Amino acid sequence: MEADENPNLPDAEFLGQTGAKVEGQTRLDAAYGSGDGDEQSIPSASVAGGTKQHEQAYLGTVFDQSYQSWGGSLNPRWARNWAILRHHVYGLFSKGHRPYGMATKLILFAAFLISLGDLGMSFISAVFSETEMHRVFGVSKDNLYGHVLGFWPRNAICFPIIAALLIGGIISEDRTHGTSAIYFSRPLNRIDYTAMKFLSVAIVLFMLIVGTLGIYYTGDILMQGEGWAFFLDTLPIFLGAALAGTILVFTYSSIGLALSSVSRGKFFPAVALLGIFLGMKLIAFLIYVLFERSVLYLLSPYDCVAHVGQALVGTTSTYDHPWTWSLMSLVVINAIALYILVSRVSSMEVTRE
């Protein structure tokens, strides 16, 4: 099966040099010695490229090592990053991109509907022109705050679950499946990779949390037929709530990605995320009820965001310590999470684990 035995073999092109008679298997043999080691047959190899060496290859030869720089053109950095981002976000809607499980998609959809529950109530009140009911469910400081940061049921059930499901495997699955090697063997910066992962998660969370806030806000105003004055009056509150929601999304994403980067499976980061959000909240709550100390809330990411959000929207604070402490704590929490994430990703070994 030596290449030269068959004269009909067409001339092949290898590394841009024509004229060499190259066949797949022999090329591999020459490059890697792909034999199993104890074959009885006489080893043979043929060489691509140079004609003199080609003839001598049966006797053994030393190759000239010459390297040529790669002459192709690379897409700009933003285009490569966009490809990663697209790959992750589009996966939610269509095949051929990063696959999300059916259950995950269904839960995301359910969370989307639940998030729009207040709009539904407002709609019902508009249809039956129940002003009392609209006072409860219409646009107000408390409702705008509650849409993003209300604890029950949004931040107790909805948002932590979707964050856990979305973020759980975002980096760790790449590691377990070995697909991070595919990314890191491309002309791609690891920080960019991390940033795009972060952004893709944040975008989906943002659509679910802040996007529904926008739908609720505009929808309610349109349904009630409020005028420009009302719109202008409530716009700053809306913007405050949207900003608070963005902080929430950022915090959830950074903690989740940090957890995902330090673990192997999809499950551990998801549960750890839930544990940090709900467990810390509960312990802090317990301390507050028993001893009337609210400082432990500084360790609970949700409460820090909620406290800052209360200050942004301007509702009455439910915490005893000043909101700037919560802001400081948020900065520290995010800094730690991002530090873990970045240092972990940049030192990650790209073997399949």
Place this chain on the structure above:
Amino acid sequence: MAEKPRPLHDKVWSKLDRKATAILELTLRQYRTRLSTWAVLSVGVILVLITVLFYIEAMNSEIEAVDNDGDSVDSDGDGYPDGQENLLGTSMNNANSHPGLFDPPIPPDSAEDWINEDGYDFSSAKLGTSQGYDDDGDCRVKIGEVGWSSWVDENRNNISCDYFFEMRGFDLKVVADPNVDEDPDEDAYFKETLHRSFVLGFGKIGFVFVLGIFVPLFLATGLIRDEIADGTLHYLVTKPISRAEILLYRLLGYIALVWPYFIALAVLTGIITGFMGPSDGFFRFQDLLVWFGIALAACLLSLAYAALFMTMGTIHKYGMVAAIVFGVWEFAMAMLSVFEPEATVSRLSISHWGMVIVDGFSNMAWPDSQYLIALGESTSQYTDSPSGERIYFDEMPGTEAFSTFFHTTNLTGNPLQDVLIASGVLISMVIIILVIAQLVFKNKEID
């Protein structure tokens, strides 16, 4: 080697033991090699320590004494507090009428003597029983002053200067004669109720709720699932051992790690709070029963969750999503069980039954708790605001927290029965889950 062949039952048993210990040891050693195990367990310990620190700090701080009946004031400025003047029959509003004019003259009491001068003393935790003792003696004085002897027995139980408990609707109320136990010691009351609230709140939320759900989520879900994912499960299933046994022994390995952990944490907190807490002796022995209940609830709950999450872990894809969703459902139901134990929907959850166990044991250990709450609610409190305004509260400090966490047994009314029922429910849940689990696992093809 033995000469005589051993009887068959002996062989079967000893074979089982050998396989069980082998898998149990394997499971434990696997836990030991995983970083996540240590992370989870130490986070649990840190949470417990933080909470206990807050407890210790609260126990070492003093609650300011409040003069609930306002008789430490010297209204007429004659140097004698109103309580003393009232007791001895002089006028509170006339500076020229005070016990110093008696023969022999009686020296004035300091104002502090008339704060916290009449504390709670109830002897029996039963409805309609006569309770209380008028320590400062101002119940009879008040009546003597006005001269209507029927006022001595305002609650009309034919005993003067006492009180009794009565159920009004769902609430326990104190029906008291005037000026009986009207100025209790805030610090003592607060510390007693805070201690009990801490044990209950921490037991329910910290142990049963947070640790009881998250520890199995972290540690039990992977019992079979990680083996499948790593491709090492076939070392276990291609042995002369049935798959149901593998499940059971893996679970035993989990128990061997987690139960001692929960028991050790409960004992540790029990000992610290037992010595730090307010008590007549050097240690609060009656708390041990509650800590036993907490440890029991945490162990049974963590077993039920472990069986469940392990089963979900064997289901290929959606098991994980189901486990997370179920975990959050349990979380919500546990919250409901803590704050609204009467809600029946939470009976559909596992966590609810753990709360019932803790409630049952707390009712056994502290049968007087709801009477203590009723007493705390019966005494009016006030503080002086900076602007000189007086703000009245209805309750003694600590009553609210205590009434949040303490619940009377709501299942049968008998705490022991409640505990037995709840334990039975949890154990049968474990058995049902395991039966389902081995059915699922038996028919699972392993690639």
Place this chain on the structure above:
Amino acid sequence: MMPDIAQTGQAAGEWLPQAEVPAVMLDKVSKWYGNIVGMNDISLAISGGVTGLLGPNGAGKSTLFKILAGKLKPSQGTVRLFGIDPWKNTAPFARIGYVSENDALYDWMTALEFVTTLARLYGYTRDEARVKAERVLEFVDLKDVMHKEIGKFSKGMRQRVKIAHALVNDPELIILDEPLQGCDPLARTTIMNVIREFGAMGRTVIVSSHILEEIERITEQIVILNHGRLLALGNVHAIRDMLDAHPHSIALSTDRPRELGKAFLDHKEVFGVHFPEEGKLIIRTHNLGALHADLPQLITDSGFSVTAIDNPDDNLESILTYLTGGGD
């Protein structure tokens, strides 16, 4: 009836082999995954000696082994190990050692701990298991490294640990899924010796591989699988001889079959042509390779147009040439 926690007692008595029941028996076994057929109607009985299971990747070797190991449930047919269904009853595993193709091991254990722990699942006491583990580790030549963690082992050593764990219960039937894969020649020779030795001891050993040469060095008794079907079974030399004597045929689709057939008859390797239906031509030959080499030239010279070329019975031939490492 005290539980034997101290584990001082003796293991249960040995099973006496029953000569009349074959170690492995498959009757019309099929296995499919969704639409993909992994095994197609295989009937087979193996008892005694070393048997090589051959086939390219995806031929169904691992599927067969997984069914034997009770990891997969056959979609159809009956499987018996010593007369017992391995999917329903795990009792036969007391007499079986199974080495999976999967390279996963408990990397944090030492080799001795690994083999000992798994040996205890056969019902041995701690001490018995340890003695047996040391013995098998010595057998596979790992005694001096048995206190090292498996994670630090090379591929060949890992493979030998897996084999050791399968031998620890002194099995009558040993199933080895690609035991030589990825091993260096030295490890390969050791493993081959181990397998041969077991065959000489009268145990039933089934070894799978996709390289015929490896199997030929261990045994002459082979089973060939391809696409989930049983292709051949028996002595490797006999199979080769039968293949050579077996006439081969090439089917051509053309609009002028008779004229084209005439052109082919002149070729020295062709001994017959016939025309099964309109537009079809079948050429018979003893030397498929030579005819294939000349086929394009012959067709071009004849000047007729050929729309399709097909080898109706190329399977066994091509599989065997593939397995022997020749051909392209």
